[in-house]
Amino acid sequence: MSGRYHDPSEAAQPYSDPTPLPNNVPKVQELGATSAPLKSAAFFLGAYCKDYNEDFMLCKSENRDPEHCLKEGRRVTRCAIDLISKMRDSCAAEFEQHWSCLEKHNQEYYPCRTPERTLNKCMFEKFGLVKTIPGSPEGKTPIHEVRNPVFTGVQK
Amino acid sequence: MPPSGGFDAIKYKRNLPLRGPSGIVILGGVTALCAYGFYRVGKGNLEKRELEREKVWSRIHLVPLLLAEGDRDAYRRQQAALAREKEIMKDVPGWEAGKSVYNNPKYRPGEWVVVL
Numbered sequence: 001m002s003g004r005y006h007d008p009s010e011a012a013q014p015y016s017d018p019t020p021l022p023n024n025v026p027k028v029q030e031l032g033a034t035s036a037p038l039k040s041a042a043f044f045l046g047a048y049c050k051d052y053n054e055d056f057m058l059c060k061s062e063n064r065d066p067e068h069c070l071k072e073g074r075r076v077t078r079c080a081i082d083l084i085s086k087m088r089d090s091c092a093a094e095f096e097q098h099w100s101c102l103e104k105h106n107q108e109y110y111p112c113r114t115p116e117r118t119l120n121k122c123m124f125e126k127f128g129l130v131k132t133i134p135g136s137p138e139g140k141t142p143i144h145e146v147r148n149p150v151f152t153g154v155q156k
Numbered sequence: 157m158p159p160s161g162g163f164d165a166i167k168y169k170r171n172l173p174l175r176g177p178s179g180i181v182i183l184g185g186v187t188a189l190c191a192y193g194f195y196r197v198g199k200g201n202l203e204k205r206e207l208e209r210e211k212v213w214s215r216i217h218l219v220p221l222l223l224a225e226g227d228r229d230a231y232r233r234q235q236a237a238l239a240r241e242k243e244i245m246k247d248v249p250g251w252e253a254g255k256s257v258y259n260n261p262k263y264r265p266g267e268w269v270v271v272l
Contacts, residue, residue, distance in 0.1 A: 005268070015269060019236035021228065030225055038218055046217030053220040065263035066227035066234065073224030080221050109214070110207055133210050143206035150200040151207065 028074040031081055039107055040099040040116075041084060043131040044123055049079035091122040109144065111153030116144060230265075237270060 021027065033041075046053065052075045059069040087095050098119045101112035109116065123129045136142050143149070177185075242253040258264070 017233050017236050019232065019239070021232045022235050025228075025231070028228075030228075031221065038221075039214055042214035042217045045221065046213070049220075053217070056220045056224060060223065063263055064265075066231040068263075069224070069227060070231060073220075073227050076220045076224045108207075109210055133206075133213050135213075136206060136209060143203065143210055146203070150196060150203050 025070060026074065028077050029081060031077060031084065033084060036099040036103040036107060037084070037095070040095060040102055040119070041087060043133075044087070044127075044129045045080055045083055047129050047132070048083045048127070049076060052076045052079045086127065087123070090126040091119060094119040094122045105153060110149065110151050113144065113149075120144070233269070234266070237266070240270070 031038075038045075052072070056069055056072040056076045059072045062068065094115065098112060098115040101115045102108070105111040120131050123131075131144060133142055133144070141147075238254045245251045245253060256264070
């Protein structure tokens with residue numbers, strides 16, 4: 001360790017600390033999914049893990065200290081792992097197709113409606129999970145179910 | 157003397173070939189096209205709003221998951237820094253490792269990190 005202050009944003013190597021978590025904190029496996037699968041599963045995560053997510057966020061609003069909500073955080077992660085592994089068991093092909101489409105299209109939903117609909121259908125049939133966007137205007141078709149939208153991908 | 161067969165007929169009739177659709181038709185056509193374009197723009201604006209809503213909610217749904225993961229990492233680093241501080245300052249009497257400089261129990265993230 002050197003005596004001079006190093007700005008982490010100017011460091012040559014990323015700031016990493018190899019020290020593991022203290023032993024009194026129960027270990028939990030990290031989800032490890034990258035952004036496209038997470039984005040593809042986001043609405044199902046929101047529906048499936050609603051209770052755990054809300055519990056965690058309420059806990060965070062109590063106190064921003066990372067130590068305060070470790071337990072709730074583990075529950076959130078476990079629930080997410082549960083859902084993602086279920087999706088990989090039951091809707092693997094649809095899931096894979098949708099997130100690779102997202103990966104290819106700048107992670108925007110609108111160019112990937114076709115694989116999204118097959119995924120939504122599979123998720124509803126297997127788990128009864130429905131994608132709902134809170135706050136969208138009532139009495140109108142939600143944007144992910146519009147048949148002939150104005151914005152489509154440039155290349156089909 | 158006139159040429160045989162007589163002179164050619166004198167050209168006096170106006171020669172006005174068809175000049176395309178009339179002004180009214182062009183004006184009407186342009187107006188109709190513009191109206192349709194603005195209708196599409198309006199629909200597109202409404203749709204853009206919903207797409208933005210969809211994007212924002214997809215991120216909101218992921219916040220707890222990512223925050224939980226980040227918190228575990230932050231806690232791990234905090235504890236490591238605390239142990240390091242204890243080790244470095246063990247010979248200084250009266251030093252409380254990890255003590256805030258503020259008289260405020262509210263949590264505040266560390267102002268600096270040690271780049272190893």
